[in-house]
Amino acid sequence: MKNIRSIVSMLLVILVVLLNGCQESNYTLGELVTPSNISLSYELVGADGENPNGDGSGVVTFEATADNAFNFSFDYGDGKDVEIAPGGITSHIFSQDGINTFNVVVTAVGTGGLSAKDSVQVTVYSGFQDEEARLFLSGGSSKSWYWAADTLGHLGLGPNDMVYPGGDHTKPNWYQAVPWEKSATSLYETELVFTTDGTNLTMEQKNPTGEAFIVDAYSQELGLGPEGSHTFDIAGIKNVFFGKPNSIATEDGGYRGTSMFFSDGGFMGFYAGTSEYEIIDISEHLLTVRMVQTNVPLFAWYHIFRDEKPIQE
Numbered sequence: 001m002k003n004i005r006s007i008v009s010m011l012l013v014i015l016v017v018l019l020n021g022c023q024e025s026n027y028t029l030g031e032l033v034t035p036s037n038i039s040l041s042y043e044l045v046g047a048d049g050e051n052p053n054g055d056g057s058g059v060v061t062f063e064a065t066a067d068n069a070f071n072f073s074f075d076y077g078d079g080k081d082v083e084i085a086p087g088g089i090t091s092h093i094f095s096q097d098g099i100n101t102f103n104v105v106v107t108a109v110g111t112g113g114l115s116a117k118d119s120v121q122v123t124v125y126s127g128f129q130d131e132e133a134r135l136f137l138s139g140g141s142s143k144s145w146y147w148a149a150d151t152l153g154h155l156g157l158g159p160n161d162m163v164y165p166g167g168d169h170t171k172p173n174w175y176q177a178v179p180w181e182k183s184a185t186s187l188y189e190t191e192l193v194f195t196t197d198g199t200n201l202t203m204e205q206k207n208p209t210g211e212a213f214i215v216d217a218y219s220q221e222l223g224l225g226p227e228g229s230h231t232f233d234i235a236g237i238k239n240v241f242f243g244k245p246n247s248i249a250t251e252d253g254g255y256r257g258t259s260m261f262f263s264d265g266g267f268m269g270f271y272a273g274t275s276e277y278e279i280i281d282i283s284e285h286l287l288t289v290r291m292v293q294t295n296v297p298l299f300a301w302y303h304i305f306r307d308e309k310p311i312q313e
Helices: 002-024 131-138 216-221 249-253
Strands: 036-044 059-067 071-075 089-093 098-109 115-126 142-147 155-159 191-196 201-206 211-214 228-231 237-243 258-262 276-282 286-292 299-306
Touching (some): 036 115, 059 098, 059 115, 131 142, 131 191, 131 201, 211 216
Antiparallel strands (some): 036 059, 059 089, 071 098, 098 115, 142 299, 237 258, 258 276, 276 286
């Protein structure tokens, strides 16, 4: 009992010292300054006299500058995710087919979250198409795809960096899910319905539970708890566009050379912050894709889908 009292007394003394230290400290945030003189410029890749709206790749480079800004965010106005570019320089692929005009908004962020905005109208031509992929995905009309849950590596993880220790940057060599590994979650209830009217392509994500699998870095950030299935907004039909991938793995890995882009934050059942998926391989019955986790760009996730839902025995 005497030892316990001594320990309690010691803890009380330490607590008093800490409290006094906190009271004596005087922390200041510093001067709050709103960014000023913000400017946004852009360049269409491949633009010339004969191709004033670009070379058809849909790639546009942007540069934003501002006084007293330490960060910039870009909203490209095409339904894709907002992109953070600390240095103010970035590029974007506009994948909507044809010649289209987008209102691009940049936000310069200063101390204490103070911000200023600028915008510009960008008219860009995208001529990238993958008719075979569109037909495989939709079956020419409407078609459903499901996680290949009975296949090794239906969910995988690898490095998105060719010099990162740990192996090939084109394969899921860090982790491969064993068959039915995520059966305790609602991941395998995901149904992805691709539909075409002959020209346009859409995708609808369905799950009777109303849940999506949220990777840890986002489930914690969103206050949902540990990684796993959580109630999430998956409703809505998303437009699907094709474009040329800008991944380091496409050429080295011998991928198809096509990326899918979903509008309005669309994703394929496993949420890691992105709406862009590289098609590694696609056929009538099998689809393999790769995507990069937005807030940890070192992580490349791999998914395998089939057009027939597997049954767990």
